Amino acid sequence: MSVTQHKKEAPENVNCKVISVSDTRSKETDKSGRFIINLLKESFHTIKDYQIVPDDYEVILDAVKAGALDKKIDVILINGGTGIAKRDVTIEVVQDLVEKQITGFGEIFRMLSYLEDIGSAAILSRAAAGVYLDTAVFSMPGSRGAVKLAMEKLIIPEICHVVREVHLHRKENK
Template sequence: MSKIDESRPFLPVRIAVLTVSDTRSRDDDRSGDTLVARIEEAGHTLAARMILPDERTEIADQLRAWCADPEIDVILSTGGTGLTGRDVTVEAHRDVYEKEIDAFGTVFTLVSFNKIGTSAVQSRATGGVAGGTYLFALPGSPGACRDAWDEILRLQLDYRHRPCNFVEIMPRLDEHLRRK
């Protein structure tokens, strides 16, 4: 089973937070605030934060810009993962992904099911990799952000987590782009 190996050092990662909403501002971005608080409590660095409207092209462009920024290791977006016509965050993420982390959505659904039952089927949370950067699209509720962080990302973004974690393979995410 998974555990924290205290003999390994903690390695902070640089995380950007993108809130996708047509109505939220910094003053009432509870989901973004939830993620920022957890990132900082865990000892990671908040590298950037932004709010964008539910516009697929704008979201994808920002994701690409952050993926190209060497000061950002991970991007967490919140909002726009549902089923309504304005929910385009998942599509924007998939426009950017080089590889999708299929199991992220599955594990998120399992975590959600234990909290909200069959309502978990309405989320399309997703994860992927692009340009050596991890990207995760989370639902827009503070509870869903807490669940994703507390149950999945907190552990996978901790180098000490065993048997494996996202941090230890970070240096190899873009190996296909390097010369041989």
């Protein structure tokens, strides 16, 4: 079956959880989280949950697990905590949880970052995606530019297609 046919069979909208990882942001100052939410809503997707969590492995882990266990949530979008400093652990959480990696997300994100935005600094950019408990999980850096790039160029164009593929042989016990 062609990609075009897959996209025709995909849902028109999906239910999302947005997680911003930050030790300093609040809902009032979380520009990247709000940007993600606004883009999702503009694309007719539903926000089922939104939270800001500190850059702490266990707290991020619990937030992602809660989203994946919620039958109403199809996609978890995480921003922040992706740097290379010792405290940045979002990618480690995602890598430890996902059952299937979507490696192309990080690869293409870095390529686009290199070409369109930050040049060789793209080697420091960590982004990851995968599937956990029949839920798509996307993790992107927390800067507004990185979120804009990931959302507009990769996630929004493919989010429904990804959910279609994840749900194709969905486990009934979610």
